[in-house]
Amino acid sequence: MKTQPPNDVAEQGARVFATTRWSIVLAAQDRESPDSRKALASLCLTYWYPVYAFVRRRGHAAHDAQDLTQEFFATLLEKSYLRSVDRERGRFRTFLLTAVSRFLSNQRERSRASKRGGGNQPLSLDFATGESRYRHEPADAWTPERLFDRRWAFTLLDTVLARLEDEYRRQEKGPLFERLQDYITGDGGGSAYAETAAALDMTEGAVKVAVHRLRRRYRETLREEIAATVESPDEIDDELKRLFDAIA
Amino acid sequence: MKRTPMTETHQCPECGAELTVDAPRGLCPACLLKQGFESSPAENLAETAAPASRFTAPTSEELARRFPQLEILELLGQGGMGAVYKARQPSLDRLVAIKILPIDAGRDPAFAERFTREARALARLSHPHIVGIYDFGQADGLYYFVMEYVDGVNLRQLVASRQLSPQQALALVPQICEALQFAHDEGIVHRDVKPENILLDKRGRVKIADFGLAKLLGRTAGEATLTRVEQVMGTPLYMAPEQMQSSHAVDHRADIYSLGVVFYEMLTGELPLGRFAPPSQKVHVDVRLDEIVLRTLEREPDRRYQHASDVKSEVESIVSRSAPTPTPVDNVASTKCCSQVRAPAIGLVITGILNWIWVTVMVAVFSYVMTFGLESERRQLEPQLLTVVGITILTLSACIMFAGFKMLRCQAYPLAIIGSLLAMLVGPAILIGLPIGIWALVVLTQPEVRRAFRRGRDGDRAPNLRRAQAPARPFQLLAVAGFALMLVSGLLFVAGSPTINVMPRNSANFLGSRWPARACLFGSSPRRSVRPRKNRRRNASRSNQHRSRKRASFTLTELPAASQRVYEPSVC
Numbered sequence: 001m002k003t004q005p006p007n008d009v010a011e012q013g014a015r016v017f018a019t020t021r022w023s024i025v026l027a028a029q030d031r032e033s034p035d036s037r038k039a040l041a042s043l044c045l046t047y048w049y050p051v052y053a054f055v056r057r058r059g060h061a062a063h064d065a066q067d068l069t070q071e072f073f074a075t076l077l078e079k080s081y082l083r084s085v086d087r088e089r090g091r092f093r094t095f096l097l098t099a100v101s102r103f104l105s106n107q108r109e110r111s112r113a114s115k116r117g118g119g120n121q122p123l124s125l126d127f128a129t130g131e132s133r134y135r136h137e138p139a140d141a142w143t144p145e146r147l148f149d150r151r152w153a154f155t156l157l158d159t160v161l162a163r164l165e166d167e168y169r170r171q172e173k174g175p176l177f178e179r180l181q182d183y184i185t186g187d188g189g190g191s192a193y194a195e196t197a198a199a200l201d202m203t204e205g206a207v208k209v210a211v212h213r214l215r216r217r218y219r220e221t222l223r224e225e226i227a228a229t230v231e232s233p234d235e236i237d238d239e240l241k242r243l244f245d246a247i248a
Numbered sequence: 249m250k251r252t253p254m255t256e257t258h259q260c261p262e263c264g265a266e267l268t269v270d271a272p273r274g275l276c277p278a279c280l281l282k283q284g285f286e287s288s289p290a291e292n293l294a295e296t297a298a299p300a301s302r303f304t305a306p307t308s309e310e311l312a313r314r315f316p317q318l319e320i321l322e323l324l325g326q327g328g329m330g331a332v333y334k335a336r337q338p339s340l341d342r343l344v345a346i347k348i349l350p351i352d353a354g355r356d357p358a359f360a361e362r363f364t365r366e367a368r369a370l371a372r373l374s375h376p377h378i379v380g381i382y383d384f385g386q387a388d389g390l391y392y393f394v395m396e397y398v399d400g401v402n403l404r405q406l407v408a409s410r411q412l413s414p415q416q417a418l419a420l421v422p423q424i425c426e427a428l429q430f431a432h433d434e435g436i437v438h439r440d441v442k443p444e445n446i447l448l449d450k451r452g453r454v455k456i457a458d459f460g461l462a463k464l465l466g467r468t469a470g471e472a473t474l475t476r477v478e479q480v481m482g483t484p485l486y487m488a489p490e491q492m493q494s495s496h497a498v499d500h501r502a503d504i505y506s507l508g509v510v511f512y513e514m515l516t517g518e519l520p521l522g523r524f525a526p527p528s529q530k531v532h533v534d535v536r537l538d539e540i541v542l543r544t545l546e547r548e549p550d551r552r553y554q555h556a557s558d559v560k561s562e563v564e565s566i567v568s569r570s571a572p573t574p575t576p577v578d579n580v581a582s583t584k585c586c587s588q589v590r591a592p593a594i595g596l597v598i599t600g601i602l603n604w605i606w607v608t609v610m611v612a613v614f615s616y617v618m619t620f621g622l623e624s625e626r627r628q629l630e631p632q633l634l635t636v637v638g639i640t641i642l643t644l645s646a647c648i649m650f651a652g653f654k655m656l657r658c659q660a661y662p663l664a665i666i667g668s669l670l671a672m673l674v675g676p677a678i679l680i681g682l683p684i685g686i687w688a689l690v691v692l693t694q695p696e697v698r699r700a701f702r703r704g705r706d707g708d709r710a711p712n713l714r715r716a717q718a719p720a721r722p723f724q725l726l727a728v729a730g731f732a733l734m735l736v737s738g739l740l741f742v743a744g745s746p747t748i749n750v751m752p753r754n755s756a757n758f759l760g761s762r763w764p765a766r767a768c769l770f771g772s773s774p775r776r777s778v779r780p781r782k783n784r785r786r787n788a789s790r791s792n793q794h795r796s797r798k799r800a801s802f803t804l805t806e807l808p809a810a811s812q813r814v815y816e817p818s819v820c
Contacts, residue, residue, distance in 0.1 A: 091522075136270060157272040157280050185260070185279035215283065222284040235522075237492055240284045241485055242521045247277050248485075 021228040022092040037077065043092055043229065044073050045123055046159055050151035051100050052130045053137060057144035058104060062134075066127045072103045073123050090231035091239065093152055097145065149246035156243065160222045167217070176200065176210060183211040184218050285484055285492045305331035306348065306390070314387045315346065318394075329440075329461055334397060343397040344382060348390050349465065363391055366464040369436060377427035379447065379457040398455045403443035407513060414533045417514035418567050420446075423454035424507060425560035432500040432556060436460050439498065441506035442486040443513065485519055486510065489547050501549040504556060508544025520545055536566050589655055589700070592691050595684035596652030596667050602677035603645035607638050644674045648681075655688070661701040664692055666732075 021039040051072065055065040076099065142150065161181070168177035179200055193211075197204045226236050260267055260276035271277055305326040311333060312320045319336040321343075326332070330349045337344050349363075367384040370393075374380060383394040403420075406412050424446060431438060438445075439462035447455040484492060488505035491498050512520040515537070516530040526538035540562050546552045553559050614634060617625055651667020654660040672678070672685030691697055 133270075153281065154270060154272055154277060157275075157277055160280075161273055161275075181273060182275065184283060185275050219283055222280075226284070237285065237489065238522055240281055241519075244278060244281045245485055245519055245521065247281070 023231055025092075026090065026231060041077060041123065044076065044096075045125075047092070047096065047152060047155055047229075048073065048123065048125050049130055049133065049155055050148045051096060052125075052127070053134055053151045054097070054100055054144045054148040055104065056134050057137075057142075057147050062131050066131075068104070068107065069127075070123070070125065071107075072100055073125075075103065077123075091235065092229035093149070093239075097148055146246065149243070153243040153247045156222075156225055160218070160225050163225070164214075164218055164221050167221075177214070180207075180211055180214050184215055282484060308333065311346070311348070314390065318344065318346065320346070329458060329465065335394075337394075343399070345379075345395045345397045347393040347395060349392065359391075360386065363464065366460060367393065369434070370460050373431055373434060373436060373459055375427055375430045377423050377454045377456060378431065378459060379455045395457075396455070398447045398449050398457075400447055400449040400455075403446040403448065403510070403514070406448065407443055407517060410517065412514060414515050414527075414531050417511070418533075418537075418563060419452075420448075420454055420514065421507075421511055421563050422560045424456065424510070425556040425563070427454065427456045428500075428503050428507065428556035429560070431459055432503070437463070437498065437500050438503050438506075439463050439491070440486075441503050441510060443510055446510065485521075488549070490549060499549070500556075501552050501554065504544050504552050504554075504559065505546075505549075507556065507559065508541055508552075511544060512541050515541070534566050537563075540566070588694075589658060589691055589697060592668075592684060592688035593652045593655035593664075595680075596655065596671050596688055597649050599671045599677050599681040599684055600645040600647075600649030600652065602680065603641055603648070603674070606676040607641050607645075610634070611638060641674060641676075644670050648674070655692075658697075658700045661692070661698065664701075665689070668692065 021043055024039045025036045025043070048069065052065060052069045055068050055072075056062070060068060137147065165174070165177050165181075168174055179196055193204045193207050197207045200207065202210070223236050226239050227233055230236060230239050259265065260279055263276060263279055265276055265278055267274070267276055272280065305323060306314075308320045308323060312318075315335070317337070317339070319338060321334045321336060324332045324334050324345065330347055333346045333348070335344050335346050336342070363384075363386075367381070371381040371384065379398060380396040381393055382396065385392060424441075428438065428441070436459055438456070438459050440458060441456075445456060445458045447457055449455060486506040486509045488498070488502040491502045491505075509520055512518070512524070512527060515527040515533060518524070518530070520541075527533050527541055528535045528538050540559065544552055544559060553562075614631070618631070648667045648670050651660070651663045651670075655664040655667065668685045668688035670685075671681040671688070674681070692701075
């Protein structure tokens, strides 16, 4: 999946997530540290699409929006933008939304032509896919902010499922995951356990155990991913509620 | 076996939500997020039945076959908690609602027993603010409740329509509290208080639906199996933190938290998520409400209100003490009261004006006499006294007029009372002032007029209701104190007049002759009759000292020696 974090971060596994990546960035906001830079870059790489969708929904044409998004991330990563992070708004999601809104309003005042093209591109973003994805967004159904939150939630879920799938594949349980992923939300969308058991050549009891493990792992992964974007683990439930509200 | 919402179904089989094309891997995003909560307050009902069964709401025709005694009219809605139909019960000629639970009766024999037990408990909840249960049972494998039909809207629709003012919300909260308290007293916890479950009939009365259903459809800890879907039923947005952590430790205080979320949403239109602002920072509501709302939203159940009735009494005390809603009904009453108040208020203004006119005429006459009058006439005049009396009357009349103007706007109740009293007591226009003052007092003492004044005062403060706790404005206090002072000094002047008459005139100094008199009045004892002679002597000598200062600059006119006849130094 294109919004996968870079390998070095992904490979560090759950331990990194437990310490929350956004908290690393926040802790290092006063001084530049390679760790915090890497953490921020990996977060941006994961959640770039909501930003792009936000910029597009703000009325910028595809080409402009791509330039602006790239420029925004460049500014974010290069300059000490983080010093302006308001501790009160300690979540990465709210921070990114505030930052991009501010960036766009400042951008309007400046002459943009001179700034374009010259800057380096620290993140390689797949704008072609992004744009084709954006074209499927319902027109004018949501405000830019709501679209941003909604896309954020979907990106988060995509990331979690991709991570989970990757984990199963590495344990050579890819087919099992494919079969069982529908059980994450419920009981399998009409497929009886017996049927799945037969297809997987397992006993029904074994399938139930596998489903139980998958759900538990899914929950852990989801909470880890959310923990990576908030300041403290206490905020996970609240962030979940917010995202739930955003997609409702 | 992968679910393909594009071709098969566009609805989530778990929560019934519409699935969009971009749903992550064809899975319902809401259900995916719900999975993130540590535990569930009510585990998936599908597990209660059997994995393979999916609930699809029966059509009206299907239902009509199962309930021949009812006329099924329409499907009102369906969701995670089942489907609700509107029906008519011809025998009693009344409308009823039928709720079909999403349970496959055949799959879980244990459910039947639990259903009967819980339903009996729920049916005992007979309260004006709780949707009544008429009947329940099982018909051809469907568990159902026949319930009171509420013709109206639910709170979700009302909040979404943005027609709910904070004041109306304050009127609804006590009713919700009453219903919750009643159920809690019966040992029943709702567990799923949310705007969708709070109905309002056409008269605006609250009716809470789906009491205890979350528990009935959920399962207890002992029944949990390996495969249970630990899923939050309905929305987790209104759920207490402990309810998300563990469904076992949930008691009635979880309902109080949910009530707090609903309360916050009713006031502000938003959910109290993250670091949320207190309601008074978002809308114009009494700042004391913040405390109530925030206390219902405490994370720790022990720090919340322990009873729904406590929330009710706190809200009611604020509502009764502060601005009552200017509802249409109130506005009508206000208008009526104001028209009642208008006539005496105008009367007060006229009294004040008449006093002024009188004083002006008297000044003119006085000036005329002083300029062109005969010597004997001039001698009879006492310009000093007249000046003081004139100024006092002018000031007090100004008070009367001001009070009249305030009264016209139904504001400043104490001032209106003072104005009415002054109109009765002060000035030459007392002939009309007396009846008008009495009239004004009679009108002002009426309870509805007092209420109208309270509304006027609160309306006046509306832009900064948040300062409702602050004492009355300093300006008002100052005004009242000033009027009181003027009234007292006016009375003292009147009382002092006889004394003034016996004061020496030979000094030909108005103030010089007044001050000792005032010193007498404000001194240790103003009453000649009760004064011991010794003190009188001392005061008299003090008066003489004063007089001897001869403040020539204050001399207004030379008084004839004839007036000295009244001078008796020892009387003071």
